[in-house]
Amino acid sequence: METSNTYAxxxxxxxxxxxxxxxxxxxxASGELSQLLRDIALAGKIINKEINRAGLIDVTGDYGSSNVQGESQQKLDVIANIRFIRALxxxxxxCAIISEEDEEIIYxxxxxxxxxxxxxxxxxxSNIDVNVSIGTIFAIYRRVTPVGSRATLDDFMQGGxxxxxxxxxxxxxxxxxVYTTGHGVSGFTYDHSLGEFFLSHTDMRSPVKGSIxxxxxxxxxxYPAGVQAYIERCKERRYSARYIGSLVADFHRNLLKGGIYFYPPTPKAPKGKLRLLYECYPLAMIAEQAGCRASDGYQDILDIEPAGLHQRSPIYIGAKDMVDEMINRL
Known part of the structure; x- marks a missing residue:
């Protein structure tokens, strides 16, 4: 039988x-994962619609509460969380979900x-109020607990x-x-008139070297002295500084153009700011499949042993040569 690896x-x-x-x-392969990806895409279409109407309906600004991270929730944070949970x-x-917006496992x-x-x-x-790109990040695991039982923490603590x-x-x-199942990275662009995602980026690969x-x-x-030294070196080389403040948008640009994104430890966030399970892990998997590298400064992100649902990690992710040089300075 012809396999997907023999045709494009x-x-x-x-x-x-x-x-x-x-x-x-x-x-x-038996169909369930395929359907799960479709469910995520459906939720994405719904959120896309909400975002496109954000300036016309009352969905911008603070919700008036904080999430488990202690961060101020935006109205669209709550809406998106509800929409994705409902779709799944x-x-x-x-069988279970963890979300940035909820402290415990959602069954x-x-x-x-x-x-x-x-x-x-x-x-x-928070960038919604100023019409700047935002995003959704997801990771999927096959459960390790018996089918038919209630999911546990072990199902999420498997590692990247x-x-x-x-x-x-x-x-x-x-x-x-944009997604990967470990066989390359594919990108799909949404056609609003037809209500469909269409393949637009095949076998996405990122430049080994970059200048962003x-x-x-x-x-x-x-920042640590090594990170400061790297930034100064980038300036000497006349590299472009590009920072949107929206992780998905920054990562996506660098994936296509060639660059490095980093959020190192600071006195305020000594363990880094980004969450390991639902920000660092999934982007690191995509990065490696696209020829990039993702590290916490000491080991590859995907090799970090998870210890908690909302664990944080420093991250240096992007063009392999750029990440290697950064790591050598730490």
Whole structure:
């Protein structure tokens, strides 16, 4: 039988058809993971619609509460969280979820399902008020607890190498869904008129070398000496400083153009700021599949042993040569 590795699907194929044709790439392929990816795409379409109406309806600004991280929740944070949880529950292929917006595991009631999902429903949501790109990040694991039982912490504490799929949805000048199942990275652009994601970026690969660096230079004096030295070297080389303040948008640009994104430890955030399970792990999986590297400064992100649902980590991610040079300076 012909496998997906022996042919290339053309640009313009719908996400549903692409998933169906590539199903043999999925571990334990039997349809459930395919449907789970479709459920995530559906939620992305709904969020895209909410975001596009943000200036016309009352969904911008603070919600008036904080999430488990102690960060102020935006109205769209709450909306996106609800929409994704609802889509995953109704889809029936996910038994449990962890979200940046919730302290504990969220149970879907589908204990027969074989997968769990870790997600940041809307990263960079404070940028909505100023019409800047934001995104969703997700990671999918095959559960390790028996099917039919209630999911436990063990299902989420498997480590980054055990992800069976990871991806993000970027809501910007166009809406894109980018994902990997460990067989390369594919990107899909949303056609609003047809309500479909279409394959637009095949076998996405990032340049080994880059000339863009992305960080919050407002924290420069708090960065480790090695990071400061790297930034100065970038300036000497006349590299471009590009920082949107929306992780998905910064990562996506560097993935396509060649660059490095970093959020090192600081006195205020000695363990880093970004969350390991639903920000660092999924982006690191995509990065490695696209020829990039992701490190916490000491080891590859995907090799970090998880210790908690909302564990944080420093991150240096992007063009391999740039990340290698950064690590050598730490």
């Amino acid at each position: 699907l053309p640009v313009g194929v719908t996400l549903d058809r692409y998933i169906m044709r590539r199903q043999s790439d999925f571990p334990f 529950k109704n889809g029936g292929e996910c 879907t009631g589908n204990d027969q399902a074989k997968y769990v999902v870790a997600m940041d429903p809307l990263d960079g949501s 190498r055990k992800q069976v799929a990871a991806g993000y949805i970027l809501y910007g000048s166009s809406t894109m869904l 660096y992305s960080c919050n230079e407002g924290n420069y004096t708090d």
